[in-house]
Amino acid sequence: MAEKVEKWYAGEPRGKISYGRMILYILTTLGVISALIRLFFGLGSPITNLSDAYPWGLWISFDVLTGVALAGGGFTMSAIIYVFNLKKFEPLLRPAKISAFLGYLMFIFGLFFDLGLPWRIWHPLIMWNPHSVLFEVAWCVMLYTTVLAIDVIIMALERFQIEGPVRFLRSIYVIFIVAGIILSTLHQSSLGALYLLLPEKMSELWATKAIGPLFFASAVIGGLSVVTLESLISAWAYNRKPEMSILSELAKFLGVALLVYFAMKVTDLYARRVTFFALDWQHLLLYVELFGTVFLPALLLTFREVRASVTGLYWCAGLAAFGVALNRFNVSLTSYGGYREFSYFPSAIEFFITIGLIAGGVLLFDFLTQNLPVYQEELIGHAESTS
Amino acid sequence: MSKGMLIDTTRCIGCRACQTACKSWNNLPGVKTTFSETWSNPRYLSAADFTRIIFREDVHADGTVGWHFIKRQCMHCNDPACVSACPVGALQKLDSGPVVYDDSKCIGCRYCMMACPFQIPKFQWDSAVPYIRKCTFCADRQAVGLEPACSTTCPTGALLFGDRDKLLAEALNRIRQFPARYHNEVYGEKIAGGTAKLYLTAHSFEVLGLNHRGFRTDLGDTPQGVYGREWMGKVPLVALGVGGLTLGLYALNRRRAEVAAAEAEARHQEKEV
Numbered sequence: 001m002a003e004k005v006e007k008w009y010a011g012e013p014r015g016k017i018s019y020g021r022m023i024l025y026i027l028t029t030l031g032v033i034s035a036l037i038r039l040f041f042g043l044g045s046p047i048t049n050l051s052d053a054y055p056w057g058l059w060i061s062f063d064v065l066t067g068v069a070l071a072g073g074g075f076t077m078s079a080i081i082y083v084f085n086l087k088k089f090e091p092l093l094r095p096a097k098i099s100a101f102l103g104y105l106m107f108i109f110g111l112f113f114d115l116g117l118p119w120r121i122w123h124p125l126i127m128w129n130p131h132s133v134l135f136e137v138a139w140c141v142m143l144y145t146t147v148l149a150i151d152v153i154i155m156a157l158e159r160f161q162i163e164g165p166v167r168f169l170r171s172i173y174v175i176f177i178v179a180g181i182i183l184s185t186l187h188q189s190s191l192g193a194l195y196l197l198l199p200e201k202m203s204e205l206w207a208t209k210a211i212g213p214l215f216f217a218s219a220v221i222g223g224l225s226v227v228t229l230e231s232l233i234s235a236w237a238y239n240r241k242p243e244m245s246i247l248s249e250l251a252k253f254l255g256v257a258l259l260v261y262f263a264m265k266v267t268d269l270y271a272r273r274v275t276f277f278a279l280d281w282q283h284l285l286l287y288v289e290l291f292g293t294v295f296l297p298a299l300l301l302t303f304r305e306v307r308a309s310v311t312g313l314y315w316c317a318g319l320a321a322f323g324v325a326l327n328r329f330n331v332s333l334t335s336y337g338g339y340r341e342f343s344y345f346p347s348a349i350e351f352f353i354t355i356g357l358i359a360g361g362v363l364l365f366d367f368l369t370q371n372l373p374v375y376q377e378e379l380i381g382h383a384e385s386t387s
Numbered sequence: 388m389s390k391g392m393l394i395d396t397t398r399c400i401g402c403r404a405c406q407t408a409c410k411s412w413n414n415l416p417g418v419k420t421t422f423s424e425t426w427s428n429p430r431y432l433s434a435a436d437f438t439r440i441i442f443r444e445d446v447h448a449d450g451t452v453g454w455h456f457i458k459r460q461c462m463h464c465n466d467p468a469c470v471s472a473c474p475v476g477a478l479q480k481l482d483s484g485p486v487v488y489d490d491s492k493c494i495g496c497r498y499c500m501m502a503c504p505f506q507i508p509k510f511q512w513d514s515a516v517p518y519i520r521k522c523t524f525c526a527d528r529q530a531v532g533l534e535p536a537c538s539t540t541c542p543t544g545a546l547l548f549g550d551r552d553k554l555l556a557e558a559l560n561r562i563r564q565f566p567a568r569y570h571n572e573v574y575g576e577k578i579a580g581g582t583a584k585l586y587l588t589a590h591s592f593e594v595l596g597l598n599h600r601g602f603r604t605d606l607g608d609t610p611q612g613v614y615g616r617e618w619m620g621k622v623p624l625v626a627l628g629v630g631g632l633t634l635g636l637y638a639l640n641r642r643r644a645e646v647a648a649a650e651a652e653a654r655h656q657e658k659e660v
Binding site: 039040041042043044045050051052055056079082083084085114115116117118120121123124127128129130131132133134135136137138174177178181182185186189190193194196197198199200201209212 | 431432433468470471472473474475476477492493494495496497498500501502504506509510511512513514515516517518603605606611612614615616618619622625626629630632633634636637640643
């Protein structure tokens with residue numbers, strides 16, 4: 001029944017990534033220092049290379065757009081398991097939720113430092129503009145991060161064997177499932193809809209009315225590929241066997257999602273009659289995005305051998321995740337450069353903050369998975385609590 | 388009645404008194420400038436420069452040089468993209484015409500800068516507590532019955548302040564009366580849903596080479612905020628649809644599991660009996 005509470009034992013202490021951990025601590029520290037510099041000295045040159053011509057840069061393209069798309073694993077896995085009733089994927093659910101939660105935390109921190117007046121980040125709570133797509137994104141992200149936080153809190157309560165609140169939260173858990181899926185559908189697509197207002201500033205290759213659905217579809221790809229990568233990498237880092245039987249099965253979904261997305265992209269480009277064949281760098285970026293990171297992994301995933309091999313999955317999920325990132329950069333940065341006499345390349349501090357966020361996120365992931373009941377073989381009762 | 392401003396660029400002599408008056412009224416700091424290949428100064432609008440005159444040289448067939456002086460500032464759109472974009476409603480279109488900005492609401496997200504089809508909102512990049520800055524159409528002066536600083540100071544009548552409707556009629560009238568003097572279009576009449584600032588020019592902005600420098604001619608007549616508002620209109624439906632579907636499937640799965648469990652239980656009991 002739904003009110004089941006997981007038992008947990010800590011498992012063996014983990015080693016192996018302590019060198020890596022050292023590097024991550026250094027990168028996180030650099031990020032924190034850079035963030036403080038940015039807070040005290042503002043956003044102007046030489047802190048960032050943002051300008052009136054490029055108001056949005058690396059932080060929006062990566063921390064916000066890419067980060068949220070790649071953190072789509074939480075709602076994707078939740079939908080697969082609870083809505084499409086594919087319970088065999090349950091071992092992937094908790095890690096996916098942890099990484100989604102951290103993804104959104106990183107996004108919020110990234111946005112915090114990108115805002116000119118970050119201490120007002122709460123303003124959308126009481127100052128409403130229901131006409132603004134960004135207003136909706138702000139609300140959805142706040143609410144969805146809360147939903148993800150509740151999932152993490154449930155794991156923490158289980159860890160400390162405080163069973164009463166867990167039973168209560170589990171009894172109303174369907175609310176969180178449904179809310180999580182609604183909120184994700186809305187803000188994943190709305191992040192694309194932000195760009196509905198500025199078609200004249202973008203290359204026609206990416207400026208489309210269909211950008212909302214396209215962002216949603218690619219967020220599903222982002223979610224599935226990151227869940228796969230995250231599972232493979234943590235298996236390697238924690239000396240575990242990757243759960244290949246489940247991952248190969250999930251790879252079918254990834255393949256289908258890629259094919260659907262490929263069809264959507266091609267239909268969109270065809271329907272808008274854009275010049276598809278040309279030899280400039282924007283077209284090259286489109287070819288890489290469309291064929292290298294959508295069609296190629298979709299094709300590879302049709303082979304059973306690829307789906308069954310760790311290397312094959314690394315490549316396919318890696319290409320697909322990279323493709324989602326490339327798409328977000330193309331929409332928000334590279335397609336933007338076409339008609340301006342200005343150029344933009346992120347400053348060192350912009351890079352340090354973004355890299356620091358990633359490093360901090362990995363460290364937190366390490367900490368949480370080590371201290372919370374996340375991995376199935378550590379759960380004494382097994383099977384995630386559901387219907 | 389919504390106010391507007393008719394900018395008859397053929398009457399402008401490029402004295403830049405409007406730039407000075409604007410700086411003066413809005414108490415804007417001086418900006419260090421450098422020589423460049425153009426007479427325009429400053430080179431770009433910024434948080435400290437709400438308006439500027441763009442100087443365009445035009446070599447005639449007989450070898451003589453003509454000049455065009457084009458004033459640039461916030462267009463004060465009838466239906467501004469920035470107002471639709473702003474998540475906290477810091478930007479508002481007043482019924483009297485001006486598009487104004489509220490310092491106390493802004494979070495500094497800069498979506499207005501991205502959304503504005505005329506690239507008008509500028510950011511105080513050098514400040515640790517930065518705000519958006521742009522021409523206010525002297526909303527503060529208008530509120531006490533004064534004209535904007537720029538049109539007050541204009542010595543040639545190139546800047547006319549008044550009711551937008553009347554100014555538009557005047558502009559169309561001028562084109563009708565002097566077809567040789569004017570390009571046959573009032574920029575701002577319809578573009579992006581129409582703007583409070585109405586331009587009369589000798590040539591189209593493409594010919595002047597300014598269509599990618601703040602005077603886009605390919606925007607169409609639909610205000611771009613509409614696209615965002617259309618999207619927001621669908622949000623409740625999508626939320627309900629996705630929610631209903633999710634809940635329905637979840638309930639179905641749950642019921643199936645219950646039935647399966649009950650059947651298994653029944654079989655189990657049969658065996659025991």
